[in-house]
Amino acid sequence: MHIMTPEEKAYLVGIGSASINEALGANLIPTTATAGPGAGGSSVFIRSGGRRVRLSTNPASPLRVVPDGDGVAVVHDKETITRGSIERPLCHCPEQAYITVSERCVHDCTFCPVPKLDGAIKNTKTVARMVEEANAGGSLSAISLTSGVAESPEREVERVAAVVRALRARFDLPIGVSVYPTAASTAILRAAGADEVKYNVETMDPGVFRAVCPGLSLPFILDALAGAVEVFGRNAVFSNFIIGLGEEDSMVRDGVAYLAELGVIPILRPISASPLRAGEIAVERPSAERHLGLAAMTRDILEQNGLDPRRARTMCLPCTGCDITPFRDV
Structure with a gap:
């Protein structure tokens, strides 16, 4: 099982957003920020091993979150940056x-x-x-x-x-x-x-x-x-x-x-x-x-x-x- 490395997470955080594949829509529960610089935008959480990353949803982002077996992969161009699973937010x-x-x-x-x-x-x-x-x-x-x-x-x-x-x-x-x-x-x-x-x-x-x-x-x-x-x-x-x-x-x-x-x-x-x-x-x-x-x-x-x-x-x-x-x- 792939576990997100610090370098992979830093790469994702450096961009901060991703487009979400439509096939994930039925299982996706995005969360919307209401405070701070990110207020007003929606986002998803991805977990891989002991690491978690939050990516704002943006159709124009160079990153894409796509289905990958039982989980998801985050892809830039044709390169897979990391793999993990979508986490469901509470509030x-x-x-x-x-x-x-x-x-x-x-x-x-x-x-x-x-x-x-x-x-x-x-x-x-x-x-x-x-x-x-x-x-x-x-x-x-x-x-x-x-x-x-x-x-x-x-x-x-x-x-x-x-x-x-x-x-x-x-x-x-x-x-x-x-x-x-x-x-x-x-x-x-x-x-x-x-x-x-x-x-x-x-x-x-x-x-x-x-x-x-x-x-x-x-x-x-x-x-x-x-x-x-x-x-x-x-x-x-x-x-x-x-x-x-x-x-x-x-x-x-x-x-x-x-x-x-x-x-x-x-x-x-x-x-x-x-x-x-x-x-x-x-x-x-x-x-x-x-x-x-x-x-x-x-x-x-x-x-x-x-x-x-x-x-x-x-x-x-x-x-x-x-x-x-x-x-x-x-």
């Missing part, structure tokens, strides 16, 4: 109920389509129903909540905390939360019953941050992350770090080291260019070679700081579909 990803509470945002980060989408705001009853449906399959291992900022960061934290309290009363599962921080968000979310938290720096390059996240504060996010480690502990605080916004590798290395020294595990996330942001920002998805190199560098730094992504129970690190994850993929 957004396999094995987790990963739910966006507010699918809208008053902030205007230029890499993110969410402010352009004016999506739904889910109430506690809706989120609980979604988790119940995911749990009915018997393979649910975690609940993960993310959210934009529908009105204000403070109101959003209170909204998500109310959801966490309701879910904690009904489910004996780890709960992770990703929101924009406030001065009190860490204490509020911990008291509500959250087990892990993610505050996204987006980039550790101050100049790039000012350009792509107008009105937001990188120092404030970093202070919030440091405070979150004091409350949630090491290996329970994470931060998305987007790659492909024009940052230099030396800055990535310094940024990863800074976060790791705080006790935060960074998640190096390749940029997904959104057509809703065309003309507003120039981005370049990292190559397979760059992503592998940065992931290996991140693993070394995490190891030096006693951090291990394999101890994460919620959100992106256990999933691994979108990234090359240290200790899991390399």
